[in-house]
Amino acid sequence: xxxxxxxxxVIYLIEAARWxxxxxxxxxxxxxVLGLVVAVFRVAxxxxxxxxxxxxVNLIQGTPLLGQLFIFFFGLPLFKIQVDPWVAASMxxxxxxxxxxxxxxxxSLQSVSRRQWEAAAALGMPYGQQLLYVVLPQAIRISVxxxxxxxxxxxxxxSLTALIGFIELxxxxxxxxxxxxxxxxxxxxxxxxxxxICFSLGRLSARLERRSHAAR
Amino acid sequence: MSYNFRFSALxxxxxxxxxxxxxxxxxxxxxxxIGLAIGLFVALGSTSPLRSLRVPVRIYVEAxxxxxxxxxxxxxxxxxxxxxxxxxxxxxxVIGLSVNVGAYxxxxxxxxxxxxxxxxxxAGRALGMTAGQTFRNVVLFQAVKAIYPALTxxxxxxxxxxxxxxxxxxxxxxxxxxxxxxxxxxxxEAYTLVTLAYLGMTLVIRAMFSAIxxxxxxxxxxx
Numbered sequence: 001x002x003x004x005x006x007x008x009x010v011i012y013l014i015e016a017a018r019w020x021x022x023x024x025x026x027x028x029x030x031x032x033v034l035g036l037v038v039a040v041f042r043v044a045x046x047x048x049x050x051x052x053x054x055x056x057v058n059l060i061q062g063t064p065l066l067g068q069l070f071i072f073f074f075g076l077p078l079f080k081i082q083v084d085p086w087v088a089a090s091m092x093x094x095x096x097x098x099x100x101x102x103x104x105x106x107x108s109l110q111s112v113s114r115r116q117w118e119a120a121a122a123l124g125m126p127y128g129q130q131l132l133y134v135v136l137p138q139a140i141r142i143s144v145x146x147x148x149x150x151x152x153x154x155x156x157x158x159s160l161t162a163l164i165g166f167i168e169l170x171x172x173x174x175x176x177x178x179x180x181x182x183x184x185x186x187x188x189x190x191x192x193x194x195x196x197i198c199f200s201l202g203r204l205s206a207r208l209e210r211r212s213h214a215a216r
Numbered sequence: 217m218s219y220n221f222r223f224s225a226l227x228x229x230x231x232x233x234x235x236x237x238x239x240x241x242x243x244x245x246x247x248x249x250i251g252l253a254i255g256l257f258v259a260l261g262s263t264s265p266l267r268s269l270r271v272p273v274r275i276y277v278e279a280x281x282x283x284x285x286x287x288x289x290x291x292x293x294x295x296x297x298x299x300x301x302x303x304x305x306x307x308x309x310v311i312g313l314s315v316n317v318g319a320y321x322x323x324x325x326x327x328x329x330x331x332x333x334x335x336x337x338x339a340g341r342a343l344g345m346t347a348g349q350t351f352r353n354v355v356l357f358q359a360v361k362a363i364y365p366a367l368t369x370x371x372x373x374x375x376x377x378x379x380x381x382x383x384x385x386x387x388x389x390x391x392x393x394x395x396x397x398x399x400x401x402x403x404x405e406a407y408t409l410v411t412l413a414y415l416g417m418t419l420v421i422r423a424m425f426s427a428i429x430x431x432x433x434x435x436x437x438x439x
Contacts, residue, residue: 062372062414063411064380064411066390074403156282160284174290184298191283195278199278199282202281
């Protein structure tokens, strides 16, 4: 039995978009913690750590996200972990984000001039203080805009979790399409919702970038 | 953990995976070529002095860059038939991917054009080169050098993104994983193997691209 595509469906799609946003936020927080480790390992003065981190980044950036999602979806049950699409999706996306955030933050750390480290050392600060009080505040300012830019990328990437059955905006569109058989208006609405979220994030990122340039 | 990993169960399907690798490479190459052609129009359109040309091109680029590829594919494959435009899955995949990558290529090419300063062209002309010589020896070489790294990483991103078209049933490498999974019930092994096949492809392609960059731009035989 099919029914017409109505305003109630639009509301349902907007509600489903909350899960898209929630998933992206979980992934950026989870990926952020791990990404910090990746970034620090990449710049650490110990070769094996550099190799470990760049190997991880190459592995994640060299394989399709869809493959990573499927490996988690089918792999977690083998370790007796309850296979909820929500768990698989948030774990896979966090590991995925960690690689990208790690690279963004490594770039930000390295873009702080060598002389800043040296100046801090000349003031008698130990390594931890040099990083914490001198380099990090500058690196964070540089990294904010590309990090928000990546969040926009991540919102789009969450659509792939529909294929392992996580109900977010894209999966919700599939469900409504099955009921209304009106694919064009349904997917069109979904596209508009994605557009609103991503376009705002893109604008925010551009504004932050201008501001961080103005401040220097 | 009591699960027995049996990658050997996939052995009879080695041929399917090799076939999938070639289908994926073929799909990536075709869509990259079409995407570059679209990108050329986008780059020319978005730098055009004509507003009536600039605005629609910007709308196209923003619409593509702010929506997920998966939704774009669903619109092409499931949505357009209700307007009477019908494609088979492989055709829809080529169209969806090309339209998607065209927007990104357009941005890269535009940046490439803008990176050439007019003084470079004037300098070439002042040295007595014809307009054609200036274009070939001064503009083209520098423009290609400027956009080469971005284009190659765009190609790798495209190669990875082609896995998404398996969701509308187009035949490529990821689709082969689903097929093998359905025959062997070895989901984890099948998807792991195929994902690693993508890793192999991207590593080889990246190495190839940087070798070409070194041969053409770093060694500069004709400098």
